[in-house]
Amino acid sequence: MINIAFLTLVAGAIAFQPGLGQAQSPTPAERPAGQSMPALRDGARDFDFEFGTWTAHISRRLRPLTGSTEWIEYDGTSVVRKVWDGNANLGELSVSGPGGKIQGLSLRLYDPASRQWKISWANARDGAITPAMIGGFDARGRGEFYNQDMLGDRQIFVRFIFSPVVDKGFRIEQSFSGDAGKTWEVNWISDFRRAD
Numbered sequence: 001m002i003n004i005a006f007l008t009l010v011a012g013a014i015a016f017q018p019g020l021g022q023a024q025s026p027t028p029a030e031r032p033a034g035q036s037m038p039a040l041r042d043g044a045r046d047f048d049f050e051f052g053t054w055t056a057h058i059s060r061r062l063r064p065l066t067g068s069t070e071w072i073e074y075d076g077t078s079v080v081r082k083v084w085d086g087n088a089n090l091g092e093l094s095v096s097g098p099g100g101k102i103q104g105l106s107l108r109l110y111d112p113a114s115r116q117w118k119i120s121w122a123n124a125r126d127g128a129i130t131p132a133m134i135g136g137f138d139a140r141g142r143g144e145f146y147n148q149d150m151l152g153d154r155q156i157f158v159r160f161i162f163s164p165v166v167d168k169g170f171r172i173e174q175s176f177s178g179d180a181g182k183t184w185e186v187n188w189i190s191d192f193r194r195a196d
Helices: 004-010
Strands: 052-061 071-083 088-097 100-111 116-123 133-137 143-151 154-162 169-177 185-194
Touching: 052 088, 133 154
Parallel strands: none
Antiparallel strands: 052 071, 052 185, 071 088, 088 100, 100 116, 116 133, 133 143, 143 154, 154 169, 169 185
């Protein structure tokens, strides 16, 4: 599943504009005779599985997009709370390891017009919030989210993949692309298990 916002970025857009996340359907003249317009999937409840407390194990690649194969590990907790009857949620991550402590906050907002989610991240270290990642989940429970960001002075694409919930757990993989999405390098793996 590649969302419309990501395809627009690959085509050369510099920043997200309102409405880019909306799926475009063919006009009646472009649609084959007798074919109805496909219904957009309502993903407003897609993050409901994550509400609650989780143990978190993080693997982070040091120096992404440099050829580095050095990783560092962190352990801690993640707590996700429902906001606006589930049309938004807040996730608090607190992990520590040999590289120190990471405290972060993810804000997920559902856009009912585009039927996609926008995910932003803030790190307690600097208080800055990232550009929103845009995307959603497919019917199997796999989520893909994309945005454009900077890595130092280099413009990159960022991708999150949520793996389906299996045995009271799930995984998030973050990857960077320095070549407009032709290749991706995983740099952050989060494994979550439901806390007892």
